[in-house]
Amino acid sequence: MVQYKATMVERITLPSRADRERALERAGYNVFNLDADDVFIDLLTDSGTGTMSNEQWAALIRGDESYAGSSSFARLEDAVSDVMGFPHVVPAHQGRGAENVLYGTLLGEGDVALNNTHFDTTRAHVANQGADPVDCPVPEAAEPGSAGDFKGNFSLENGWEVVEEVGADRIPVVIQTITNNSAAGQPVSVENTRRVAEFAAEIDATFVIDACRFAENAYFVTEREAEFVEASVTAVAREQLGYADALVMSGKKDGLSNIGGFVATDDPSLADACKQRTILYEGFPTYGGMTGRDMEALAVGLREAVEREYVSDRINQIRTLADLLEDRDVPVYTPTGGHAVYLDADACFPHLPAGEFPGQALVCELYREGGVRGVELGSFAFPDTDRPELVRLAVPRRTYHREHFEHVADTAAAVLERADSVTGLSIRSEPEIPELRHFSAELEPVSA
Numbered sequence: 237m238v239q240y241k242a243t244m245v246e247r248i249t250l251p252s253r254a255d256r257e258r259a260l261e262r263a264g265y266n267v268f269n270l271d272a273d274d275v276f277i278d279l280l281t282d283s284g285t286g287t288m289s290n291e292q293w294a295a296l297i298r299g300d301e302s303y304a305g306s307s308s309f310a311r312l313e314d315a316v317s318d319v320m321g322f323p324h325v326v327p328a329h330q331g332r333g334a335e336n337v338l339y340g341t342l343l344g345e346g347d348v349a350l351n352n353t354h355f356d357t358t359r360a361h362v363a364n365q366g367a368d369p370v371d372c373p374v375p376e377a378a379e380p381g382s383a384g385d386f387k388g389n390f391s392l393e394n395g396w397e398v399v400e401e402v403g404a405d406r407i408p409v410v411i412q413t414i415t416n417n418s419a420a421g422q423p424v425s426v427e428n429t430r431r432v433a434e435f436a437a438e439i440d441a442t443f444v445i446d447a448c449r450f451a452e453n454a455y456f457v458t459e460r461e462a463e464f465v466e467a468s469v470t471a472v473a474r475e476q477l478g479y480a481d482a483l484v485m486s487g488k489k490d491g492l493s494n495i496g497g498f499v500a501t502d503d504p505s506l507a508d509a510c511k512q513r514t515i516l517y518e519g520f521p522t523y524g525g526m527t528g529r530d531m532e533a534l535a536v537g538l539r540e541a542v543e544r545e546y547v548s549d550r551i552n553q554i555r556t557l558a559d560l561l562e563d564r565d566v567p568v569y570t571p572t573g574g575h576a577v578y579l580d581a582d583a584c585f586p587h588l589p590a591g592e593f594p595g596q597a598l599v600c601e602l603y604r605e606g607g608v609r610g611v612e613l614g615s616f617a618f619p620d621t622d623r624p625e626l627v628r629l630a631v632p633r634r635t636y637h638r639e640h641f642e643h644v645a646d647t648a649a650a651v652l653e654r655a656d657s658v659t660g661l662s663i664r665s666e667p668e669i670p671e672l673r674h675f676s677a678e679l680e681p682v683s684a
């Protein structure tokens with residue numbers, strides 16, 4: 237049962253089919269280029285798009301906008317220490333700012349970074365340092381229908397293979413992303429985190445946890461990992477994060493905020509090095525690109541994110557959307573992950589070859605059919621990687637309800653009914669950085 241009520245609402249409208257057709261064409265068949273007002277149900281991302289609580293709104297008023305020594309930063313530090321267990325916090329404007337600060341400190345030309353799966357901005361920041369991002373997912377992560385409680389895990393076998401190939405000296409950083417966003421938001425077990433921490437220590441690498449969705453991950457652990465079935469979400473989060481040398485965090489996810497991020501660590505010299513870089517790129521180390529009020533909202537949001545009532549409702553919302561889709565025979569990635577339902581575009585459009593971006597075609601059809609905006613996380617978003625053609629329907633926190641999800645499921649079912657007539661897409665123009673392709677490339681139907 238949902239443990240909150242809405243006390244503020246925002247109007248949304250479904251544009252006419254003709255308007256949606258025009259908007260799609262204007263956007264170059266890339267939904268990042270749509271005006272948000274032209275979107276009915278926006279499942280592009282769960283990042284910064286959720287609903288803040290009245291406690292968070294109240295905290296905004298307390299924002300201390302001092303350049304140095306802001307008391308809002310002190311409250312953020314307290315929240316990070318209480319919820320995540322790390323004493324040193326280096327703030328940044330959002331997750332990728334924190335990635336730039338941390339990976340710019342730890343990585344250099346010719347290095348290799350290992351990750352269960354790099355998210356797109358992580359991959360780009362590692363590459364931007366002249367380093368090579370190498371994914372180490374477990375094999376079942378790429379199988380949309382296979383069973384598995386922790387398909388987000390880091391494959392140590394894979395990790396050791398890379399060590400043998402390139403040598404431990406070239407791997408200063410090992411990252412674990414919890415939940416594993418690019419692998420369908422699948423959770424990572426605490427046992428896997430322990431083993432990856434040992435692996436990183438053995439090769440003398442800094443062990444970083446990308447903690448964007450740490451609370452959702454902790455909730456899955458309480459459901460699925462025998463050792464933790466009696467534990468609180470807070471206790472699991474503290475235990476799991478505690479194995480890391482450093483965290484990189486986007487407050488826009490499990491910080492339940494619209495903006496913000498940070499690096500956290502228990503290593504004072506790493507914190508000092510990061511602070512120098514945050515001054516260069518983000519701001520003075522007691523605000524790092526956030527306003528005082530942003531830091532207040534984030535401090536409250538972090539505490540709310542580990543409340544069992546909140547996070548169980550959150551995970552159940554995702555399951556509801558997946559169930560409604562499955563009831564209508566829409567192929568979804570199972571088991572369902574933490575923040576999104578991932579559709580299997582290969583199974584939706586078996587007639588489309590990989591080179592014609594079946595995932596992006598599905599994204600466009602969902603918008604055309606019902607004004608629903610999702611995002612492709614397949615060969616369009618990740619060029620030159622071997623991965624399933626997935627479309628992510630990310631659910632903003634505390635925002636949509638069952639009726640919205642029914643509309644999404646009906647929309648997907650209507651697209652599938654006319655699947656045979658859906659054509660593929662080809663790229664018309666793309667940006668220079670391949671890791672960032674899906675944000676701004678423009679496409680056209682292959683038949684055009």
Ligand code: F0G
Pocket residue numbers: 280281282283330331332333355357358413417446448486487488496497
């Ligand atoms: N790491 C992961 C695992 C992420 O999912 C994201 C963002 C980032 C880092 C970067 O954080 O957006 O605050 O700069 N993911 C969003 C998404 C954008 O839609 O999945 P950011």
